[in-house]
Structures are given as C-alpha cells and as structure tokens.
Amino acid sequence: MATCEVCGNDYDKAFTVTAEGKAHTFDSFECAIHALAPECAHCGCKVVGHGVEQGGTIYCCAHCATHAGAIGLKDRA
Template sequence: MARCDVCGNDYDKAFQLIQSDGSRGTFDSFECAIHALAPVCEHCGCRIVGHGAEHDGRFFCCAHCAGHAGVQGIEDRV
C-alpha cells in the first residue's frame, strides 16, 4: 500500500501524479491531489479545479475574480 502525501492515509488504491517538471505526489483521492497541486485564485483564495484564467503569472478561478483584481479583457463567456 502507499501513503497519501496530504492526509497520510495508507491506501491500497493510492495513485501517483507526475508533473511535467518530474516532481511526484502520492494521493489517496482526487480531493487530496487538488489540495496539494491546484493553483489558488489570487482574488478569492479558492482552489482552481477547472480551467480558470491566468494573466501575467497570476491565477484566477474566473473572469469575475480577475476583474476584481484589476485585470481587464478576460471574459468567462462572450
């Protein structure tokens, strides 16, 4: 069995994720993987699970949050 890097659970169905830079993580659930790896919205602080938006290296969960942070020209839907 493998131990989850986030919660420490020793689980027979744990999985590894390998990032493009070669770093690895072992997780017992997608919830733990998201907690460890998903970027955080710069405005509201939520984990970005979907596509989100990026501007100048800053990550946002949606155009609304990007707009509140002063980013112009990002729209969720045209």
C-alpha cells in the same frame, strides 16, 4: 500500500501524479487538488477547472480577475 502525502492515509488504491517532474502520491482526488491545484489570486479558492490567467496570475474566473484589476479576460466557453 502507498501513503498519501497530504493526509498520511495508507491506501491500497493510492495513485501517483507527476507534476513538473516530481511524483506525488495521493489517496483521493481531494488530496491531490489540495496539494497541486493553484489558488485564485482574488478569492483564494482552488482552481480545478480552466480558470483565467493574466501576467502569470491565476484566477478562478473572469469575475475574480476583474475585481483584482485584470482587464479584458473572459471565461472560457
């Protein structure tokens, strides 16, 4: 069994995600999201979908980007 790097659970169905050349082991997508998903610069939620980005800053949606002062961003369709 492998051990989840977030919660420490030993699980026979753990999986590995390689991100930026480093392997990470998780027991659930929830733990993978907690560890790897970026956070919205405005509201702090984890960006699990496409999100939007301007100047290297990531937002969960155009609404948050606008509130943070970003100009001209639209949600992806």
